[in-house]
Amino acid sequence: MGAGGRNWQLLKQKFRVSACAGVDKSRIQDAERKEPEDDELSVRENEESGDEEDDDSSETQLTVLAGDLSLEAPVKENWSGTVTKEELGRSTWTFLHTLAAQFPIRPTKQQQKDVKELMAIISRLYPCKTCAEHFKEILKTNPPKAKSGLDLVQWMCQVHNLVNKSLGKPQFRCEQAELRWGTFNCDGACDLHSRP
Incomplete structure (x- = not known):
């Protein structure tokens, strides 16, 4: 097996190939079933890099074109x-900051109520009971601000900073929260602004 085949095997072992929104799933399934021949992979790699084929090369750079395949985390x-x-904390904060970044500029009364309810539910059901109690205490003195998307982004950053401070971790600069968490783009499928 040549370098291309070894790298293809390594790539398949380390990463899962998954469908992106709007990608023809049959193309991805075909790519998963068919391992490229060493020569086929080498030709594609060398065409992109402009190099001549080198049979002694132990390193092969694989390029996956955006839109064809998506490589997820190892x-x-x-x-x-x-x-x-x-891990739970990082995942939860990622979810909450992404939710805040996607929150409508002018939310309905129901959306404002839903955010407050979600925070209360998290403070009661969060798997880490100590963390849940701490979050509940923070909510008592810092109730959710959800009159606008910007309000929620800033509130989320401030609350996250309170938690980080209690854990002795660095704090975020809240004036840059929108840059850090920005808008989440999944081809409109995840955009809360376009939801009824």
């Missing part, structure tokens, strides 16, 4: 089935 090698408090 699969955890020693998956134990447990999630650490830190």
Whole structure:
């Protein structure tokens, strides 16, 4: 097996190939079923780099064109089935900041109520009971501000900073929160602004 074949195997082991929104899934399934021949892969790589084919090359650079295939994060090698408090926290904050960044500029009364309700639910059902209690205490003195998307983005940043401060972690600059969390783009399918 040449360098191209080894790298293709490594790529398949380390990453999952998944469909992006709007991509023909049959093309992805075909790509998953068919391992390219070494020569075919080498030709494609060399055409893109402009190099002549070198059979002694031990490194091969793979280029995946955007829109054809999506490479997700590497699969955890020693998956134990447990999630650490830190992993859960990071994932939760990513979700909450993304939600805030997508929150409508002029939310309805129901959307404002839903955000407040969601925060209350998180403070009651969060898997880390100590974290849930701490979040509940923060909500008592800092109730959610959801009169606008900007209000929610700023409130979320301030609350996250309160948590980080209590954990001895660095704080975010809230004036840059929109740059950090920005709008989430999944071809409009995840845009809360366009939802009824």
